[in-house]
Amino acid sequence: xxxxxxxxxxxxxxxxxxxxxxxxxxxxxxxxxxxxxxxxxxxxxxxxxxxxxxxxxxxxxxxxxxxxxxxxxxxxxxxxxxxxxxxxxxxxxxxxxxxxxxxxxxxxxxxxxxxxxxxxxxxxxxxxxxxxxxxxxxxxxxxxxxxxxxxxxxxxxxxxxxxxxxxxxxxxxxxxxxxxxxxxxxxxxxxxxxxxxxxxxxxxxxxxxxxxxxxxxxxxxxx
Amino acid sequence: xxxxxxxxxxxxxxxxxxxxxxxxxxxxxxxxxxxxxxxxxxxxxxxxxxxxxxxxxxxxxxxxxxxxxxxxxxxxxxxxxxxxxxxxxxxxxxxxxxxxxxxxxxxxxxxxxxxxxxxxxxxxxxxxxxxxxxxxxxxxxxxxxxxxxxxxxxxxxxxxxxxxxxxxxxxxxxxxxxxxxxxxxxxxxxxxxxxxxxxxxxxxxxxxxxxxxxxxxxxxxxx
Numbered sequence: 001x002x003x004x005x006x007x008x009x010x011x012x013x014x015x016x017x018x019x020x021x022x023x024x025x026x027x028x029x030x031x032x033x034x035x036x037x038x039x040x041x042x043x044x045x046x047x048x049x050x051x052x053x054x055x056x057x058x059x060x061x062x063x064x065x066x067x068x069x070x071x072x073x074x075x076x077x078x079x080x081x082x083x084x085x086x087x088x089x090x091x092x093x094x095x096x097x098x099x100x101x102x103x104x105x106x107x108x109x110x111x112x113x114x115x116x117x118x119x120x121x122x123x124x125x126x127x128x129x130x131x132x133x134x135x136x137x138x139x140x141x142x143x144x145x146x147x148x149x150x151x152x153x154x155x156x157x158x159x160x161x162x163x164x165x166x167x168x169x170x171x172x173x174x175x176x177x178x179x180x181x182x183x184x185x186x187x188x189x190x191x192x193x194x195x196x197x198x199x200x201x202x203x204x205x206x207x208x209x210x211x212x213x214x215x216x217x218x219x220x221x222x223x
Numbered sequence: 224x225x226x227x228x229x230x231x232x233x234x235x236x237x238x239x240x241x242x243x244x245x246x247x248x249x250x251x252x253x254x255x256x257x258x259x260x261x262x263x264x265x266x267x268x269x270x271x272x273x274x275x276x277x278x279x280x281x282x283x284x285x286x287x288x289x290x291x292x293x294x295x296x297x298x299x300x301x302x303x304x305x306x307x308x309x310x311x312x313x314x315x316x317x318x319x320x321x322x323x324x325x326x327x328x329x330x331x332x333x334x335x336x337x338x339x340x341x342x343x344x345x346x347x348x349x350x351x352x353x354x355x356x357x358x359x360x361x362x363x364x365x366x367x368x369x370x371x372x373x374x375x376x377x378x379x380x381x382x383x384x385x386x387x388x389x390x391x392x393x394x395x396x397x398x399x400x401x402x403x404x405x406x407x408x409x410x411x412x413x414x415x416x417x418x419x420x421x422x423x424x425x426x427x428x429x430x431x432x433x434x435x436x437x438x439x440x441x442x443x444x445x446x
Contacts, residue, residue: 004230004234007227039262039263039264039344040262040346040367040371040374040375041262041363041366041367041368041371067374068347068374068375068376068377069373069374069375069376070370070373070374072370091377093316093345093348120347121346121375122316122345122346122347123263123344123345124314124316124343124345124348125316125348140264141264141366143366143389144262144263145264147295148264150293151291151293151344152263152291152344153291154314168395169395172392172395173392
């Protein structure tokens with residue numbers, strides 16, 4: 001259906017333009033912006049909670065939470081004292097740059113060093129929509145099976161960082177971590193991989209160090 | 224964007240027509256057809272493997288597997304001796320009725336009592352596309368968190384059966400089963416809920432009994 005393809009191309013082009021403007025604005029303000037993408041239930045909000053607990057004292061953090069329904073994820077971040085805005089997509093399976101623009105323009109988020117944009121839980125649709133982020137973060141939990149990078153290659157190929165979550169459950173599931181690392185290396189040779197458990201705290205310092213280093217590199221490049 | 228809405232409405236209308244024809248054809252042949260929908264990694268293929276082991280001796284089973292990439296899921300079913308066809312969607316986040324039609328017309332699947340259509344791993348997009356099934360089966364694993372029905376209400380409201388998978392992991396995760404059952408009852412008062420672990424076999428007999436009973440009810444209604 002060529003008609004569908006045309007409309008989709010125009011929607012994506014409009015999104016690219018809005019994303020480019022967001023990227024310029026985020027860079028001017030010296031903020032690092034991440035776009036977190038995974039299946040529902042891979043642990044995006046839980047990773048952010050652990051991140052706030054570890055970094056909230058020394059960096060200004062903020063969140064934009066994308067969901068089909070419920071304010072639950074923004075509530076979880078606000079409960080930890082960081083500003084968070086929920087975007088309800090009304091059925092759409094991804095956030096787009098104009099929704100993020102509207103939040104930035106209207107929601108009066110206070111100044112932030114790092115903005116976490118948590119996309120709608122979906123490994124497919126969010127992949128094509130640039131939100132002006134510095135890089136995408138893909139999450140995959142060890143309970144989802146070790147075939148996921150090759151089954152959903154687009155997001156794992158484009159993610160600056162892949163976080164393998166829930167590693168505390170490795171003793172209880174069948175999950176070949178080496179195979180997943182090989183798939184990731186093949187799809188995305190320059191992407192970083194971090195192993196975490198929000199429950200035990202394993203890997204959270206590595207993840208936070210990576211965030212602080214990325215922020216420092218960005219600010220140095222702009223100075 | 225009214226234009227997008229128009230195109231989407233036409234795509235959905237064409238799908239409805241193809242699905243209605245499929246439903247007539249499936250009913251004429253006396254087959255039960257299920258459309259399995261969940262996040263990536265909730266255990267759709269693993270549930271089907273357990274089902275084939277339990278029922279394959281006395282019913283003719285077949286599978287259609289939807290994925291973005293890889294033939295892996297169809298291979299897993301074929302390895303158990305049941306006919307399975309892989310549909311690669313080329314990036315689309317759901318199967319549609321015309322893809323199923325094409326498989327039925329061209330793939331020369333042998334006669335089946337139950338056809339399992341395993342949709343692309345996604346809790347959102349597949350919800351709107353009728354595939355001519357008797358009912359949708361939604362899966363949610365206990366590792367995904369106990370907020371999922373309310374966060375993805377459309378699929379859980381429409382599923383004839385919700386299968387809660389990986390219950391063997393309940394001792395190792397935070398998951399309020401009663402809360403999930405309440406969400407499901409509120410969204411879908413007539414839907415059935417089955418708890419399973421493909422690893423321990425728990426609940427697989429209940430699931431298989433439900434399938435056999437649904438097949439018997441359908442055949443009786445047609446007799």
